[in-house]
Amino acid sequence: MARVLVVGGGGREHALAWRLAASEAVERVLVAPGNAGTALEAGCENHPVSVDDHEALVGLAHREHVDLVVVGPEAPLVDGLVDRCAAAGIAAFGPVAAAARLEGSKQACKEFLRANRIPTAASVAVTSLAEGRAHLADFDTPPVVKASGLAAGKGVVVAETHAEAEAALEAAFVERRFGAAGDVVLLEERLEGTEVSVLAFCDGERFAVMPPAQDHKRLADGDRGPNTGGMGAFVPSPVAGPALVEEVSRRVIAPTLAALAAEGTPYRGVLYAGLMLTAEGPRVLEFNCRFGDPETQVVLPLLVSDPVEVFRACVEGRLDPSSVRWSPQAAVTVVMASAGYPASSSPPVPISGLEEARARGCTVFHAGTRLVDGVVHTAGGRVLAVTALGPDLTTAATTAYAGVAAISFPGEQHRTDIARAGERV
Numbered sequence: 001m002a003r004v005l006v007v008g009g010g011g012r013e014h015a016l017a018w019r020l021a022a023s024e025a026v027e028r029v030l031v032a033p034g035n036a037g038t039a040l041e042a043g044c045e046n047h048p049v050s051v052d053d054h055e056a057l058v059g060l061a062h063r064e065h066v067d068l069v070v071v072g073p074e075a076p077l078v079d080g081l082v083d084r085c086a087a088a089g090i091a092a093f094g095p096v097a098a099a100a101r102l103e104g105s106k107q108a109c110k111e112f113l114r115a116n117r118i119p120t121a122a123s124v125a126v127t128s129l130a131e132g133r134a135h136l137a138d139f140d141t142p143p144v145v146k147a148s149g150l151a152a153g154k155g156v157v158v159a160e161t162h163a164e165a166e167a168a169l170e171a172a173f174v175e176r177r178f179g180a181a182g183d184v185v186l187l188e189e190r191l192e193g194t195e196v197s198v199l200a201f202c203d204g205e206r207f208a209v210m211p212p213a214q215d216h217k218r219l220a221d222g223d224r225g226p227n228t229g230g231m232g233a234f235v236p237s238p239v240a241g242p243a244l245v246e247e248v249s250r251r252v253i254a255p256t257l258a259a260l261a262a263e264g265t266p267y268r269g270v271l272y273a274g275l276m277l278t279a280e281g282p283r284v285l286e287f288n289c290r291f292g293d294p295e296t297q298v299v300l301p302l303l304v305s306d307p308v309e310v311f312r313a314c315v316e317g318r319l320d321p322s323s324v325r326w327s328p329q330a331a332v333t334v335v336m337a338s339a340g341y342p343a344s345s346s347p348p349v350p351i352s353g354l355e356e357a358r359a360r361g362c363t364v365f366h367a368g369t370r371l372v373d374g375v376v377h378t379a380g381g382r383v384l385a386v387t388a389l390g391p392d393l394t395t396a397a398t399t400a401y402a403g404v405a406a407i408s409f410p411g412e413q414h415r416t417d418i419a420r421a422g423e424r425v
């Protein structure tokens with residue numbers, strides 16, 4: 001029986017902890033730092049250790065005789081937590097820092113994609129406002145402006161005009177809005193199409209693709225309003241059938257794993273390809289070095305195979321892709337966010353209706369929540385992800401929205417059209 005430590009405290013980590021706790025191979029799930037959801041989850045326990053405190057995380061893993069560390073967020077991966085665990089003799093699921101740079105530096109990622117002829121948008125890297133301004137004229141349509149470093153999902157501006165692109169350059173270089181993450185900025189050709197997330201379990205050489213999910217990045221219905229971390233997701237994606245999975249496997253994932261192995265830093269963990277399906281074929285918008293949030297909240301409930309076995313096989317370089325099995329059901333998750341999200345934060349308020357949502361057939365994953373005197377309160381922008389499964393998207397979405405209707409807290413906001421795009425096709 002394994003003891004597993006999940007690092008992180010968002011909706012993705014609650015889904016990971018929940019799925020691991022359901023495994024017959026798992027004795028205990030420790031979560032650092034976790035949230036109210038993981039505190040209340042059977043078989044799970046929170047430990048108040050920050051994801052940045054690698055020393056304390058390794059200490060916790062040693063003290064509690066943890067057999068496997070599963071790292072949720074990108075920052076500790078990019079900062080070398082998996083390298084640190086390996087040096088301490090602790091098995092950790094996730095890429096080493098050298099491989100995680102594909103997310104940690106968009107500039108390094110672009111160089112990697114170009115060097116390996118993996119399809120992506122044209123771009124130029126600039127390091128000053130003057131250089132950026134000089135390049136703006138090279139773009140017929142306004143470019144997408146991206147801080148190269150980690151910016152907690154807030155470093156990308158999809159500009160509608162050249163003036164907006166210039167303002168984004170000023171935000172990075174003059175206001176220094178992204179700190180050192182904005183020292184290098186990419187100006188990137190804007191692509192049109194449908195976005196899809198293709199994630200794969202990787203063991204350094206072999207990989208198993210998960211059911212592709214579609215995320216909803218914009219805050220408001222109809223894909224309007226500002227970009228967010230993701231307001232909901234669904235599986236299956238009607239635009240990502242077996243032919244697309246085959247093409248992405250062949251043109252994106254396989255060459256990426258081969259190149260990293262050849263560089264001596266094999267990729268072990270989850271490789272997340274954020275793709276735009278353009279008229280000319282799929283293009284990589286970004287790589288993430290981890291599970292998606294909220295994609296995990298729809299993908300993991302469909303994993304039939306034992307998660308510990310899959311994660312361990314990846315860590316040990318012995319993944320048998322045909323052994324990773326999935327439920328054929330549809331899954332929908334709807335994110336419920338706090339007032340002001342994503343622009344500003346709001347004070348904690350109590351949440352009601354969580355039990356009723358469960359009674360209506362949903363699994364409620366917590367993100368920004370915390371217990372105050374035993375009562376679940378909001379504690380962040382994205383608060384909950386309400387997931388439901390069903391034989392088809394319409395049924396799953398109906399159940400998920402019945403769960404959302406049962407839950408309330410002051411200032412709550414959610415989209416009412418999650419998975420609609422999937423049902424229409």
Ligand code: AMP
Nearest residue numbers: 121144156188189190191217274285286
């Ligand atoms: P990224 O973090 O690079 O994936 O960018 C965040 C979001 O910005 C993506 O999920 C897309 O919605 C959008 N985006 C990024 N790059 C482009 C592009 N080249 N063309 C159009 N939209 C983009």
Ligand code: GLY
Nearest residue numbers: 215230292293294
């Ligand atoms: N859902 C987008 C991400 O996890 O980056």
